[in-house]
Amino acid sequence: MSISTLVEQKKEHAGVEQASITAENGDADIEKAPNVHTTTSSEVDNRQAETAPEAPYSSEVSFQEPHVVKWRLITLYISICIGLFLSFLDTSIIANAIYTIGVDFHSLPSANWIALAYTLAYIGCTAIFASLSDVFGRRNTYIAASVIFLAFSVGCGFAQSLDQLIALRALQGVGGSGLYSISFVILPEISSLRMVKMIGALAGAVIAMSGILGPLLGGLITHYTTWRWIFWLNAPIGIGPLILFIVAWPDKTQLRRVERQSIKQVDFLGFLLLIASSLPFVISFQEAGIHVISDKSVWTSAIFIAPLIGGTICFFALFGWEWLVGRRWPDAIGAIFPMRLAKSKVYISAIVATMLTGYIYFTVIYSLPMRFQIVNGKSSLASGIALLPMLAASAIGTTVAGAASGKRNNTFLVNVTGTALMLVGSAALSTLENVLAPQARAYGLQVLVGFGFGLTVSNSSLIAGLEAEVRDTAVAQGIMAQVRMLGGSIGIAASTAILGVRQRQQLLDTGLLSPVQLESLAESMKDAPPAHHFAIREAYSDAFNEALVVCSVIAGVALLATAAGWQKNPLSLEERRKQKFRNEAARQIQLGRMRAEVAAGKSA
Structure with missing residues (x-):
């Protein structure tokens, strides 16, 4: 045997030793490697003997910690958290401005596309950014995502038509998805083993804060300036943290060694199938909701049915492809959905419940401001303030969920409680009446939905961390975020469809408004007699109530999905x-x- 061969083998064994795990703490970091069977929390402990050899456990392997200088670490935490904050802020800050923007562009029925363009790009690109960071490096990919997000944020502010704004919002969402996914990859990699356990709580606090401030800031900006500052605001807030990120990024000697991938290992086909299976469902309901105003038969037309069929085919093709990747090329291609995760009934249950609760939350957060403005005659600022009970309750819910499972595994009870609260809250909100003065119970019922959602958001993140093996944790977290956004996007589109039906039945078919008057609803309401005012408010009130009835049914299904994840002795x-x-x-x-x-x- 040659000396060079001995050296090569020595390096291979050294790579194992540097890959690092500490037996006493159970803390670890990961590096990509070929498939090896591992147990999940759903399997009994005696299977561990088959998977994990006892003898070499504590002596052969120890995971090397990063040694990032303190000032660099703190600076990176701050800059990354601000980027994460901005990416989530733009999912909700637009909620109070949609009505105003739709009126400005004389295209109110299509205004929900402003929100959907961002969330759909978020869904489609989250996974691919994580994969690209394995090819081009965390730093470079994060910088690229930040530049895309900030550049197209400014572009959104200069949009001269609704179509331009929708296109620019989609590109802004591409950057926002990168800020999200790469943040969840970088934060654990730069953190010590003790700090890794706090990353989930830190990210949850940032996301909760963005949820609270989003609608409030949107209403404040729209009321006192112009809606364009909603987008322009990202540039002055985001440029500074991006510069700090570049300056503070440590050299390789301070970071864990991360195995780079080749561009050939990126799952591009899975990425395309993910987009092709997600977008059609949303497009189908959104476009049907717009066209039903002028065409009663839209529900049997190709514009509604074809996307549903195409999306369903691509959905099954996606899972077929991911199964094939896991079976035949587990090391050659980095799957965007490792089929190992499908073996955990708890994780699959949480995915389904997360998508359904996302439907409910986004429907409420986008429909309530519209109701407050049209039915109750509130300004955009007042509508934002009116959402505070739900948003504050959501933030409290995330904290309570984390505390509830601090020592014992109470994730099942927390999920059941959160979903049940959303069921009760959405059902009760569907009974609000068409009165000009807002009903006091509307504020209290928001709390139930918000608190329940907060419980489920924090809990789903915890479940993803528990059920996924170490190497799949980041992917599992990303999937949770994606399905929540998918559910929310479908919810926004479905509420558009419900509103379109009500507008046609109660405003157009009765002759109260013409299609042109409906496009410019704010101008039409100024000159309309009191009876027309009441009819317009009635149509929007009925549409909101019907959308919340659907949310109640969805919450019931989510409760059943949650129940499917029960474990006897977790x-x-x-x-x-x-x-x-x-x-x-x-x-x-x-x-x-x-x-x-x-x-x-x-x-x-």
Whole structure:
């Protein structure tokens, strides 16, 4: 055997030792490696003996911590959290401005596309950015996402038509999805093993804060200046943190070694199938809601049916492709949905429930401001303030959910409670009446929806971290965010369809308004007699109530999906954490042995 071969084998064994895990703490970090069977929290403990060899566990493997200088670490935390804040802020800040923008561009029925363009881009590009960061590096990909987000934010502010704004919002969403996904990759990689456990709470606090401030800032800006500042505001807030990020980024010696991928390993086909399976469902309902105003038969037309059929076909093609990747090319292609995750009924249950609760929350957060402005005659600022009870309750819910599972695994109870509260809240909101003065109970019922959503948001993130193995944690978290956005996008589109039906039945078919008057509703209401005012408010009130009835049904299905994830004796958080790292240790050991065998075979 040659000296060079001995050196090569020594490096392979050293790679295993540097891959690092600490037995006492159960803390670990990951690096990409070939598939090795690992247990999940749903499997019994005696299977660990088959997966994780006892002898080498504590002695052969120890995960190396990053050593980022303190000032750099703090600066990176601040800059990344601000980027994450801005990316989530733009999902909700537009809620109070949609009506105003639709009126300005004389295209109120199509105004919801302003929100959907961003959320759909978010859904489609979150996974691909995480994969590209493995190819081009975390720093470079994060900078690219920031530049895209900030540049097209400014562009949105200069849009001269609704079509321009929708296109620019989609491109802004591409950048926003990158800020989200890469933040969740970078934060654990620059953190010490102790700090890794706090990343979820930190990110949850940032997301909750963006949810609280979004509608309020949107209403404030629209009321006192112009809606264009909603988009322009991102530039002065975001440029400074981006510069800090570039300056504070540490050199390679301070970071964990991350295995780079080739561009050939990116799952481009999975990415395209994900977009092709997600977008058609939203487009179908959104466009049907717009066209139903002029065409009663839209529900049987190709514009509604064709996207549904195409999306369904692509959905099954996506899972077929991901199954094939996991079976035949697990190391050659980085799957955007590792089929290993599908083995956990708890995780699949949480995915379904997350998508459905996302439907409810986004429907409420976008429909309530419209109701406050048209039915109750409130300004955009007052509508934003009126949402504070729900948004504050959502933030409190995220904190309570984290505390509830601080030691014991109470994720099932928290999810059931949160979903049940959303069911009660949405059902009760569907009974609001068509009166000019806002009903006091509207504020209290918001709290139920908001608090329930806060519980489920924090809890779904916790479940993703528990059920996914170490190497799949970032992907599992990203999938949760994507399905929540998908559910929310479908909710916005469905509420548009419901409103379109009501507008046709109660305003156009009765002759109260013409299609042109409906496009410029604010101008039409100025000159309309009191009876017409009441009829317009009635149509929007009925549409809101009907949308909330649908939300109640969706919440019931979400409750059933949550119940499907019940476990008789779930592992505690600490036990599951240690189990995950035992599995990862075994995988790294086996990987090292495989590499050593390959090296020995080459030298023979």
